[in-house]
Amino acid sequence: MEIEEVKPGDIEERSFEMISEELGDMELIPGTEPIVKRCIHTSADFDYGKNLVFSEDVVSKGMEAIRKGASIVTDTQMGKAGINKKKLAQYGGEVYCFMSDEDVAAEAIKNGTTRATASMNKAAKRGEKLIFAIGNAPTALIQLHKLIQKGDINPELIIAVPVGFVNVVQSKEMILSLENTPYIVAKGRKGGSNIAACICNALLYMMD
């Protein structure tokens, strides 16, 4: 297999061409294609052609929230590192990850929860427009579900893509059951901080 000569600035475009070719005539929900393709670009895993679930009008709602200055909360430093923070800042938003905060660690120990649970509580107290990009911790989704039910938080969008085994599938089903919260969910076990970040970036790049 020969090295393909592609100019640095053209690599991403060529990658997306290859993804489109291989997807062939797989039916994607109109308007969600850039998100699905970017997830495949990030993972080389065509399962994302089938496992992403979008609530009604979530793409336009997500972009509208960003346009109005919503910030993004992640559950890992990796997720935060992967989001295009410069582009988000153009609209006034920031990326927060509370996982390493001392008050979060202390609350988690006090309550016997994960730090992800405690960091969702911290987010709920901010009273600002928030998008949640959760690529790691099912407990973050479980806590978000609880906070929403109690009326303590009203996210602009939940990107629910934890990866793994313990309660991952279940926590995503809880988000899928929400009726008034916009969501993008990767059904099943797959996802990750890279997927959470790339969905945020897909939204940002669609706004250009």
Place this chain on the structure above:
Amino acid sequence: MEIEEVKPGDIEERSFEMISEELGDMELIPGTEPIVKRCIHTSADFDYGKNLVFSEDVVSKGMEAIRKGASIVTDTQMGKAGINKKKLAQYGGEVYCFMSDEDVAAEAIKNGTTRATASMNKAAKRGEKLIFAIGNAPTALIQLHKLIQKGDINPELIIAVPVGFVNVVQSKEMILSLENTPYIVAKGRKGGSNIAACICNALLYMMD
């Protein structure tokens, strides 16, 4: 599907139990199991049970390099964010990512290369023990291969796990052709910054 009650401190252990159960009697190379399982843990993708290729004694060589204070070079800020830097620092190593450095950007523009290529050149000038954890850019691997052939660099270990489409498969084959460089390669298109980081962490946790 009910939520499984698992204490925060036990979630990772329970995940690895589930992975071991599902792997069943798939044959893994002795000594590489913690790495393979951590890649599956990070991705929920059992393909990593089959696509990881290890050069001879690479696990002990990688741990030995860390023990002697090797630093790790990544090709993304996400990869850097995901590596357990505290644990690496116990042995004297640091994690570098040169991708956002101004001199790297300038060299890339001057030479018409990717920034990943330029950042491998920057790494080669450091003259210290280095492990490369490449989860994104095939061009980083292609340049490392060239620098090794020219005798300009002698990596302690190359973790070659870029993800994607353009030249990803080919660049990994180039690393697999190296005779005197320890490597861990995810054959095929899969990989990612998360996989690169988790392989580093698997090595670090095996040293405890």
